[in-house]
Amino acid sequence: MTDSQRRRARVCDLSERELLERIFPRLAVLGSPILGPGDDAAVVSVPDGRVVISTDTQTEGQDFRFEWPNGYRTTGADVGWKAAAQNLSDINAMGAVATSMVVSLTLPAETEAGWVEGLADGLVEAIRALGAKGCTVAGGDLGRGGELSVTVTVLGSLEGRAPVLRSGARSGDVLAVAGRIGSAAAGLALLEHGPAYGVLDADLRDVVQSQCRPIPPLAAGPAAARAGATALMDLSDGLLKDGDRMGRASGVVLDLDEAAIGDHAALLRGPAEVLGADPLPWVLGGGEDHGLLAAFPATSQLPHGFTAIGSVVPPAGGPGGVAVAGRPAQPSGWDHFAR
């Protein structure tokens, strides 16, 4: 069998064991937990008596398309990267450091083995490139289904600190963000309505990649915790929607600064021009960037990677929420169910 034939074998032509034998060596490069894949369960070291845990599923047709309208073909490595990145971001958003993950894969019978190998490689690439040093893939599960989905569950260590919740923002705090804001939404717009991927320049391809391979700023979460952040959360569903959640959970209003929002929008002028679109809705409503939204005491020096984006003000008799330049804003953004 040639290497190409080997990669193009469909999973229904392989036994579970044969497929696992292709996956395990690719993951082993990350090192080993106390007990790795191959038994009924894995065993992972937990240094400080508490473990942070988060789980997230990506499903074809919902979270990615195998082929986008602009011709971009999603690789297994893209899906593996994004599945890892999303989950690593949730750990980051607690101020914690990822230590290990387990992966449950549901595969249609006709899935090519090479695509699955690519997915394993993408997990590893993301863990390394994003700097989740010491994070291993401890185990997982394989099953068949009509559509392809990947569920990653990630564990993290608080390194002795308290978790930074979304409910701790206080009136008077500075509001700050780390990572790109709106870029993943601009990338999605390019994938769906933009020119053919093949003709995009490097800057626009980079915007597309921020949708396919988001880059959560993994050093920023623990740095925020060490700097005394009062609240911290992952920007996965859009600045207004996630801001509204933090505002309500904290009983305050997060007042976004119009100039700072404009600065983020200006960074998206390239894709906006190509698409004839306004970049502001991407910044305010676009999800999947996996940046961080944080509140810091006004006296804090913002840690590396954060820039101010507004301030925390009293709830003015309401339940708390989000505002732009003092005007209450309707939280728009991604909802998995509401139409």
Place this chain on the structure above:
Amino acid sequence: MTDSQRRRARVCDLSERELLERIFPRLAVLGSPILGPGDDAAVVSVPDGRVVISTDTQTEGQDFRFEWPNGYRTTGADVGWKAAAQNLSDINAMGAVATSMVVSLTLPAETEAGWVEGLADGLVEAIRALGAKGCTVAGGDLGRGGELSVTVTVLGSLEGRAPVLRSGARSGDVLAVAGRIGSAAAGLALLEHGPAYGVLDADLRDVVQSQCRPIPPLAAGPAAARAGATALMDLSDGLLKDGDRMGRASGVVLDLDEAAIGDHAALLRGPAEVLGADPLPWVLGGGEDHGLLAAFPATSQLPHGFTAIGSVVPPAGGPGGVAVAGRPAQPSGWDHFAR
């Protein structure tokens, strides 16, 4: 809105928050981890510096059908129960005790909210009825998809003990099982080829339920570990297939006793007669019972719940495997991919 209307609302008519507000209170009855659902991640206590972790996905059409040929309709609570039970069994099979789980749900738009509420209730019912005392549901994820799937990831504590692997069986050991063997396969046969569920007697319904709501013997795993089991594993893919895995991992042959196999088959006379079937393939090849297969030193007293089913013998020059009455057996059983 009446309670019936409320339950029959489809998930696409609800926001994510509204759906979560229906789920969280149902799970809260189990108690709380250090930090429960609602933030970017949950925080769970880990007493002994190591955590056991396992993950497993159930997908409609693969792991269950909403309506079976014999007319049985799978409830949300059935799916919740089975998802919890399968995962609790993996922790049990390491000799550990489950401490918490996270749940990722992928739901088609037309799923009724009441069905999802039932799923949450089924998780809780299983955790309580199976005796996973102290196990909480710490968090999860909701997403949309074309087919319904549930991924549970469970954490467990080794309570200071070493994990009991599948690779430790030694020649001379006694081989034993805990829990039902072949009953889930008999239940599947009834669901697929049996008389209408409505006309089945209580004994046959109980067999059907062993497929829909398996009962892993959760006390038996830690008991086996305390009794010095040399190897332990979950019987999820069939006695021969799982036995072959343990035999190969340990470099020994697991020699099953014909009379003991016959005793297990005799327990399935009821469904066998109704279906005109031989119960032996259910005992040897049937999966999803989530009993335990264990090896104990010959001098051990088998802990409560275990009965002997054979002995461990040398590999006779081969890689190890499984035999019946001294004759090497072909491992049949469930494989997710091979046709």
